[in-house]
Amino acid sequence: MPKKLELVNKIEAIVGKPNVLTHGEMFDEFSTSTTKEQTHPCAVIIPNDKNEVFQIVKLFNDANSQNDEKFQLHPISSGKNWGYTCSEAGSDNAFLLYLVNLNIITEYDDTLGTVRIGAGVTQKQLYEFLKEKGLKFWMDATGSSVDCSVLGNSLERGFGHTPAGNHFEFISDFDVVLGNGKAISTGFRQFSDESKRFASEGIYKWGVGPYVDGIFSQSTLGIVTEATLKLIAAPECYLPFFITTQKDTNINVLVDRIRDLRERQIIKSCVHITNLDKSLQAALDESDWPLSKLSLSDEDRKRHTKAYMLNEWTASGALYGSSDEVEVWKKKIKRTFANGEFKVQFISEAKFKWLKRIAPKVSQLSGLKVDKTLDKLNSLMKLKRGEPTNDFLKSVHYKLTQLPSDNDFTKLERNKVGLIWLAPTAPATGKNAEKLVSIVSEVLEEFDVESAISMTVLTSTAIECVISLLYDRRSGSSDHHAESCHNSLVRRLIESGYLTYRLNSLQHRDYDKYYSSTLIESIREIKQTLDPNSVIASGRYGL
Ligand SMILES: Cc1cc2nc3c(=O)[nH]c(=O)nc-3n(C[C@H](O)[C@H](O)[C@H](O)COP(=O)(O)OP(=O)(O)OC[C@H]3O[C@@H](n4cnc5c(N)ncnc54)[C@H](O)[C@@H]3O)c2cc1C
Known part of the structure; x- marks a missing residue:
């Protein structure tokens, strides 16, 4: 019997035949990407619990130690790493280990604000759980699907x-299955077992001794099955804000001032800054989408910018604190941007409700799309209070020439959305923001691609910039064109001193071409020790 078939039979004996997929809708979805596929899975394995994960890894480890032909496992928690790797493994001959059933939420502590989550726990599931508990604590949410794994994203x-x-x-206190078949825990949790649990577990990220959680993030060194998540206390007052400017050169001042406000803890949230192209992609109702390979004409661009009340740059964030604190911070932000070139708006939930009430009338009288704009604003405000939403998935369909006939915008791969994200990290200074914008715009113009840029002032020192290459995968050489544009951008960014904080499939493939590192050889040695039989799929982050 061929080795692969023999292995599949043994996997089926562990997880059950229906939980090993080699065809069907889910298999097709996991075999497709939002860019040209680099790898194809042998099968999708859906273990029912942690113990089955452990048994499967052991099975692969034993099989690989006895055979020349090696099979690998690639863990995906929800497999929606769209724009980066989707559900692709880093190498062929890999089975996807889909951890969706590890979806148990336990050990919620409503004093300390900690909770234990399995790899399959989704944003929606955690949000519903916290809601049931009265939202005393909040989670953070991404703009991706409500069905994305909280742990997968964090890793x-x-x-x-x-x-x-x-x-x-x-996140902290991981449970991990290593490629060599050993199950370990990190942080103080490493000292616990079934007969003894330590009160120190799950409350102090660093534990004692060498800190190792990091080696299981962006790596192929282990399969994380569970972790503890620290939530944030629901604030007495939360107030979303929007800072806009009509002048494109103001990105410099905008970033410097936001950094300063973050440094002084006046703004504690991440602040997202988008340029006009990015705002157009996010704000336009699909009835106004170009539905063409071509970019918007200058005339349409101007018309939509006016109708949707968009700006050259828009920064959004929120204030979280007591009412008194928020009042003080609000004044401070207003004063910081009081030179006439910026507009600062604070939109409380109450103000939003009022705006929503008057929107139909205002839209009718002014011809502006106030109601549509408020709908988008509502989605953004949800994220600012940690509530996940699928609303943003629509926007990445913006470059399609044909929309999904069933109006289902959650199936990016099936809908042939072309999406590559490139995420350079830069110092949080206006000068660097300006330089990034200039490099990106120049390269994208060369390739005739709209320059959709967002920058997140993630800390007081770093901006994470996300460049969106959006296209329709159905049209001719579009994958190839997007890839060439991407490669050109990566080269230019690296030459200019900017590295990306997270890699996509194309960068994983070309890792050795782009990067020369003093660390990677040592990490490869660690990989060899923890996974001597190459069970966990390689081809990620240089491993
Ligand atoms: C419209 C839109 C908006 C988005 N907004 C955001 C955003 O705001 N922020 C953001 O970060 N991303 C965003 N994304 C990108 C992406 O969709 C999310 O980051 C998503 O959460 C990642 O996919 P996932 O959670 O399904 O992770 P998975 O695909 O399950 O995992 C990603 C990778 O992590 C590793 N991994 C996963 N699980 C494990 C495990 N248990 N053990 C070891 N390794 C593991 C694997 O290498 C895997 O390939 C967005 C995407 C779209 C389309």
């Missing part, structure tokens, strides 16, 4: 909007 070091937006900072 890729994704980010969101609230003061808990820098996700990896908020």
